[in-house]
Amino acid sequence: MASKSLKVDNRNFDISYEIVNPSGEKDIIFLHGWGSNKDIMKNVFAPFLKDFRHIYIDLPGFGKSPNSVELTTNDYVKITDEFLKLLNSTKDVIAGHSYGGKVSTLLNPKNLVLLSSAGILEEKELSVKLKIKSAKFFNALGLGKITKKFRSEDVNKMNEGMYATFKNVVNEDFTSNFANYKNNALIFWGEKDTATSLESGKKISSLIDNSTFISYDGDHYFFAKNAKDICERIENGIL
Template sequence: MNWQPQTWHGNGHSMMVYRVGQGHAQPVFVWAHGWGQNAHCFLPLMHDMQGMGQHVMIDFPGFGQSPPPPQAWDVSQYADCVAEALNSAGINGPLVWVGHSFGCRVGVHVAAKKLLPLQHMFLLACPGLPYARPLIKQIKLSAKRIIMRAARVLPHNFPLRAWLREKLGSADYQQAGVMRPTLIKVLQDDLTSLVPRILCPTTLIYGDADIETPPAIGKKFCALRPKTRLHELQGYDHLTILTDARFQVSRIVRENVKGLVE
């Protein structure tokens, strides 16, 4: 692949943008990675999409080759950053957004607020909506939250506080480092009010073995926006949907963007 890396500089922040493809080929695919990942997580899937339009892959601020944002950001600020970067680079429609996990959150904000001229949005393992959990999971989650809140009153150097963080915090939380305040804002982001405002065609893809973002979230999404298409791929989880399921995912994408390809 002929990569064209470019560092975009905004107001006090910057972001690495990779472009693949020449000329005015359409559509332009925008690949938005998940939390803790970077643009390269899409490489297996992108290999199956070569020859279709242009491709723009981004390292969100704080990931890959992009430095962290100047302060804790929420999802809306990430959406504004991406829109500003693509607009300033002259990357315009028709755009097709392909997001995974956190990248789905950003895409929903972009679409609902009409920040970019999206013609289709593909959301893989989309989080951000409350859903009905089994009772035992609800009890465990409530207990964890109570303990974590109680731990906050302990002194920062108190050994028990660090131990509780290690035992009860998610892998993302433990590995977030300087991005932890941003992660907290991201996890608090509820997409319920934004989903009905999405105008572009939207396709959801979930692995039925995904326990981080189960297909139940996709069903809630469809209830909020009935025109949404939902695909459940058998035997794949939160990460293997990007790799082992790439042939199924690329087929779904190809079938839905045929009319946009030039």
């Protein structure tokens, strides 16, 4: 594991990363989902894709890349792009899981790999809608502390900067962003995914002209049990 420091928009970031197969002729960059980290991606994909230099990154606020300031998805794109420049990365392939899929798409790689990507707005459950309305009501009254009671356990563990970041990114509609991506895309999905539905995956595939859609039996982390097949498809589709 290593770390590099960089400055983006007059803010300093320390990015934790790890490289596997450093002599690989092409780069594949792995971006994890919200609340996850690079180790989850590395543990799954490191044994495969031997012809690639693997770059595993902890996005700011996750894993061992600290962050306490409010960010947007565009900020994550800028930070990741600047970081990849420090590694002289050619961005041959970027693979993004869940939230990482949105960042990967905006980085506009030569080849995009989406793993149950976020970015398609889905209907929320009634209980979630009620929590959101209640939180907005108390915030309007200046009773922000009360809204913390409506946060999930995971959200409560965030510092205020990351909570503000979460609110910025959680309900983004990436329909036009997917449609504007014009390079090659491989889209993989879990058929029992309840975080990002199978229908969302099919919609993303319909929006990206040069895309191939493959689904597997599994949930939001379906790729953990299907890494070998996914990597073979990446090799066949790109190399």
